[in-house]
Amino acid sequence: MDPQLLPSGVIFGLSIGSIYFTMAIGLSLCFGLMRIISLDQLLYYSLGGYITYSFGVVTGSVWLGMVGGTMVAAVVALAVERLVFRRIYEREITFSMITSFGVLIGGIGVIQFFWGVVPRPVAVPMMTQLNVLGTEVPVYRLVVIGVAALVYAGIWVFLNRTITGKAIRAGIENVEHVEGLGINVSRLFTLTFVIAGALSGLAGGLHAPLIMVYPQMGLEVLAFVFMVVIIGGLGSIKGTLVSALIVGQVVSLGSLVYAPLAQMAPFAAMLLILLVRPTGLFGSALLKR
């Protein structure tokens, strides 16, 4: 491996990890609080990408497109929560997995109906390059990393400094006790789901200029995002961050060493970590409710 490629490889990995993190954080919260596996988040990710594309074409600003993508994803997530998840929170986890997979597949069909099957390119909103340790790095990737850092800070402040966030943390431990204090838990569920949907949409919007939008784009990242959630430890915010950073680097640096490693190495890393820590890096036995 050429050492000249290392700085850009690290930044490439950080930006990929940032996108995985932005998605995985919502999935992790949804699992922690509602005990659901919400595969439909991958649909909001794809929608975020497509809306970014279309708004970008219409308004001429990909940034505006990302804002729109985030908002549309939040609205669709709200509708799905009301119409679908409301009815199945009480059921087994596997039930949510199957149902949400149905929503995802159905949603992909809707995307194909509106946008067709041909991949669409999304313009990178800023073409500037920055010199980092002797290599040119696209500034857009740094922006992606910055956005993810803001998401982390925002979620941290929300969960630790607002009463609603504290109720969500409490609910991750014990929903019934939260309810017993007079707190409407189903509102917390809706809020958490919509936040997750919005973040998925944002992740899709941020990712769109780096890939191309296509109907199955959600399925492509599915494995990686779930890997991040599992390595981090279900329901842990800090764990999700650390594991997103690890997975991002493994994908990026792995591909520098030997291209097919980008696909394989993260799975190997996950298996290794789970062998040592079966609950993930920051997962606690606490969550075995």
Add this chain to the structure above:
Amino acid sequence: MTASDAILNVSDLNVAYGESKVLFGVGLRVAPSAIVACVGRNGAGKTTLLKSIAGFVKPRSGTVSFGGTDLVGRASYDIAKLGVKYVPQDKKVFSDLTVRENLELGSYSTQDYDWERVYGYFPKLRQLLDRKAGYLSGGERQMLMIGRAILGRPQVLLVDEPTEGLAPSIVTHLKDVFRDLSSSTALVIVEQNLPLVCAISSKVYALKEGHIVAELSRGESITVDACERYL
């Protein structure tokens, strides 16, 4: 006592988990500022009774009337907001949250930040404010659970085996707290500690295999012997 004197009036409550019936035509009446105890062996249905009142378990039939409002069918958070709060048996505080955050959640719906009152009952909580609740001892957890529940000044407090597994000094402390609380809050206490029950209750219901088999009132026969006869 007539039905209208009671702040909480449970009548003909039937509860089942799936096919297995747990409560059979249970009734109880709680006067304002009374301490009503419910005793019974393990599995008699005591927790089920409190949970049915608090809305965590949906009864098959029967009524739970709280100051004229029917509680059956209401969501548990709604019942807690109305002023009927349940302190669970498991002593599970939110262990990843600090004591302060646990108390804040007790104030969530009512915006009652009268924590001084809580410290009045449990001075120790003031020193523990910034500690993660997971690190508290069993006694401290129980103080936190009760402290959290009395924020918002509930009119009825349903307390499930509060002294289970606690040191005698804490049991004595809780006894005083319950006596004092009862001037403003009616208490329904499920308890196995019969001497404690007899010391503070104005009425005792004995529950056996889901049936109320005795109702002992103050002045008549609230003694340990009398209670034991019905277990």
